Amino acid sequence: MAESTEPPYVRIAAELSRRIADRELAPGDKVPSTRQVAQEFGVALATATKALDVLRAEGLVITRPRSGTVVAPRRAAKGGEAAELTRERLLAEAIEIADGEGLEAVSMRAVASRCGVAPMSLYRFVEDKDELVAAMADTVYGSAPFDRDPGAPWRSQVESLARELWRLHRAHPWLGRTQPLTRPLPLPNIIRLGDRLLGALEELGLPPKLLMDVHVLLFSHIVGLAGNFEAEDEAASETGLSSEEWTDLQYLPRTGDSAFMVDVPHFAKLFGELGALPGGYDLDLDGLFELGLGLLLDGVEALAARLKTARPDA
Structure with a gap:
């Protein structure tokens, strides 16, 4: 039997996609981390990262701030049939992706996957990604009344x-x-x-x-x-790391260095050993x-x- 010529990341993405389709990984479940994928399949971290990027592009997984990468929720109407694709639904799904994963995660493939349709179906409503993003922004701005007396x-x-x-x-x-x-x-x-x-x-x-x-x-x-x-x-x-943890790691060595603080007297008045902000500055x-x-x-x-x-x- 001939050995597969597919790149390793494609085979890994296909296996993880199968697990999601078979509900071995259900919506909301945490997806194996890049390091776990690398260890399981015996590949480099860069290869594992590419495999997970494929799943993101297809809308199968989403990355939530501070929660990691999880299986994306499935979108279906009552009876299990895909809901009708409308411009409003397309934009709502795209906005949800942007809110949860950032604007880079929004692609025609990812949105189509969330809607349960082929990517080409989206072009009935938007010409390209630029038009999609513009429509997303206008929709969000239009959601607030901005009343003025x-x-x-x-x-x-x-x-x-x-x-x-x-x-x-x-x-x-x-x-x-x-x-x-x-x-x-x-x-x-x-x-x-x-x-x-x-x-x-x-x-x-x-x-x-x-x-x-x-x-x-x-x-x-x-x-x-x-x-x-x-x-x-x-x-x-x-x-x-939280912003507070990162800042402590970066700045405490500086503020704790008495020789350095001599050269920044105004900073020392705030953050030095006897400074006015002994507990630090919380942004x-x-x-x-x-x-x-x-x-x-x-x-x-x-x-x-x-x-x-x-x-x-x-």
Whole structure:
């Protein structure tokens, strides 16, 4: 019998797929780790990694932050028949993949597998992955009302809109990657949000260019901070360490080095042996969002007042 010419990672992926199909590995079960796969099949870690990547691409497994890789849930309607494929269902499955595994895990094959259809079926609704991602982002932005009360003070309007946008990006950290600052997509729902924000700021009477700059700064503050949730989830999954554990390992040797701390006296006042923060500094992204929002709005308000004083007839 001729020996198989398939690469080892393909054979391993096929065997793991069989176990999933036969329910030896049921939905929600942890999938063997890269090291366990390497040991079981007698291959290098890189080969085991490629095999697991095949399963991810096919939507058979998902990686959950801090939980590891598990068998993906099966999607079926009552009676065991596949539910009808619609644009709404396609986008819902794609968003769920992005929320659980990150934007890189979203592929036409992975989404099709979750929907129980052939990949070509998706092209009835989206032209390619770029269009899919844009539609995902617009759907998420459209899921929040972003209500604005024109009769409320400008600051409370802006705070309400900003906090709603923060909650959205916190829940879907991949969202900001679809809207880079220099090349944002003209999504209908993000433009509607921008229009509400501009309307809330209008009361300040800022020059048009400055008005748009403030709008961009507020959006950037939210997106930039929220992106750290996704980065931290990825880092925690890769290292097995929380951000606090990683920071302690990296920084305690520095702050405990008295010779080094002599050269950084301001740092020493905070983190040295007799520093003001003996327990260290705990990063709080929610707290930083609120602090940054307050500082931004304080600055905008002061700037608007200065401009009004300089142009009393305005």
